[in-house]
Amino acid sequence: MKFIVNGGRKLKGAIDVRGSKNAALPALAATILSKRPCILDNLPLIGDIFTFISTLQAMGSQIDWLEEHKVRIDNSRLSPKKMPRDLICKIRASVLLLGPILARFGEVKISTPGGCHIGPRPIDIHLDAFRELGFSVRYSKDQDIYHIRRERRRVQKEITLNGLTVTGTENLLMYAALHPLKIKIAAIEPHIEDLGRLLVKMGAKINGFGSHTLEVKKPINSKGGVIKHSIMYDPIEAGTFIILAAATKSDIRIKHVPIDDLTLTLRKLEEFGVKFETRGQDVFVKGSRSKLTAVPRLVAQEHPGIPTDLQAPFGVLATQAKGETLIFDTIYEGRLKYLYELDKMGASIDILDSHRARIKGPAQLVGKNVESIDLRAGATLVIAALVARGESVLHQAEQIDRGYEKIDERLRMIKADIRRVE
Numbered sequence: 001m002k003f004i005v006n007g008g009r010k011l012k013g014a015i016d017v018r019g020s021k022n023a024a025l026p027a028l029a030a031t032i033l034s035k036r037p038c039i040l041d042n043l044p045l046i047g048d049i050f051t052f053i054s055t056l057q058a059m060g061s062q063i064d065w066l067e068e069h070k071v072r073i074d075n076s077r078l079s080p081k082k083m084p085r086d087l088i089c090k091i092r093a094s095v096l097l098l099g100p101i102l103a104r105f106g107e108v109k110i111s112t113p114g115g116c117h118i119g120p121r122p123i124d125i126h127l128d129a130f131r132e133l134g135f136s137v138r139y140s141k142d143q144d145i146y147h148i149r150r151e152r153r154r155v156q157k158e159i160t161l162n163g164l165t166v167t168g169t170e171n172l173l174m175y176a177a178l179h180p181l182k183i184k185i186a187a188i189e190p191h192i193e194d195l196g197r198l199l200v201k202m203g204a205k206i207n208g209f210g211s212h213t214l215e216v217k218k219p220i221n222s223k224g225g226v227i228k229h230s231i232m233y234d235p236i237e238a239g240t241f242i243i244l245a246a247a248t249k250s251d252i253r254i255k256h257v258p259i260d261d262l263t264l265t266l267r268k269l270e271e272f273g274v275k276f277e278t279r280g281q282d283v284f285v286k287g288s289r290s291k292l293t294a295v296p297r298l299v300a301q302e303h304p305g306i307p308t309d310l311q312a313p314f315g316v317l318a319t320q321a322k323g324e325t326l327i328f329d330t331i332y333e334g335r336l337k338y339l340y341e342l343d344k345m346g347a348s349i350d351i352l353d354s355h356r357a358r359i360k361g362p363a364q365l366v367g368k369n370v371e372s373i374d375l376r377a378g379a380t381l382v383i384a385a386l387v388a389r390g391e392s393v394l395h396q397a398e399q400i401d402r403g404y405e406k407i408d409e410r411l412r413m414i415k416a417d418i419r420r421v422e
């Protein structure tokens, strides 16, 4: 599947931000913890969510769509023995099954989770934590299966994660929701707090949100009525749209922006010379009045730093800013590959190593045939194609559908010339 984009023109109008992918995935996983029905609202209609929902259904979960973005989930008859291997290998978020399944069933057999090709993505920190909690972990290389099983019922009160990991923290938090625990070196990304809010609605008592120590004081209630939760709006999608408006020099209103989760991102955009106003949860980008200038260093790191998921959109912004920007992705080794595609489109780029690159602007981008190497790179190339003069063909556009709901239809609402070709 590909997108054909005709760029070089200004966009205008308003665009809504959808629910956060990386908050919705752990929320879906957390429903495994309880036999009580859960209603989740504001789910984004994206590939990774459909894959995760199919995974749950294959394990016996009863899932009904109540409205366009709202589902009712009943996991009372779920069995982890029916884990669908082909789906597990498709997305990284499958790793989120570990915490809730081990908490509720004490045993899991799971193949290596898939995901974007953005460098090595080990799960050693997750596995070490479960070993420490009394589980054995056996890996069969021939079958690519991890067999994790509770060996001792160890009443451990505290665990220190061996490094900052988002899904690792979410796994341990979900585990702790049935077996209360203090988690040290917890990551503090906003969607971890969103997961926490759901667990609290399930009856848990949790201290320490926003800090690197989370403590579950009381487990979730097994009895009670329907649990209802609305997924937070996506800071990454919001940031992507703000950068899109700035890079195409367009005046666009972006609705439902989780502003408090984007503090440094918005500060950096100001430093780039992007003019915008915030009113409530809406951001009005005045791209036509912005004079983009390079920033000396743009460092992507853990929250509250610039999210690595926004590093690539910032990279395309840097191609339009006057001067030289150093981009430094401290998290992943393979997240600069999109720069080879921007280079084809006429950007001036010097890749220093697998984490750092220098980008010189402004460059007149021109439409080309490019590949969406991963989800965020794909969204970045959509922005680049809308900036570029002429026609671009974006191959492997299904990567973009994994994380952005009907992006072509929504961008057409703000006058983008983009069409999908199957």
Ligand code: EPU
Pocket (backbone or CB within 6 Å): 021, 022, 025, 092, 093, 116, 120, 121, 122, 123, 124, 125, 126, 127, 163, 164, 165, 166, 167, 168, 187, 189, 307, 308, 309, 331, 332, 375, 376, 403
């Ligand atoms: N790491 C390890 N061992 C582990 C776990 C992580 O060495 O056991 C390393 C990773 O290799 C990486 C760093 O620690 O260098 C951070 O990884 P983390 O575990 O925090 O990432 P993740 O949980 O796998 C989530 C998001 C990513 C997002 C990162 C960082 C989900 C499903 N995925 O991944 O989202 O980039 O946190 O914020 O929540 C995306 O949406 O495009 C995406 C890749």
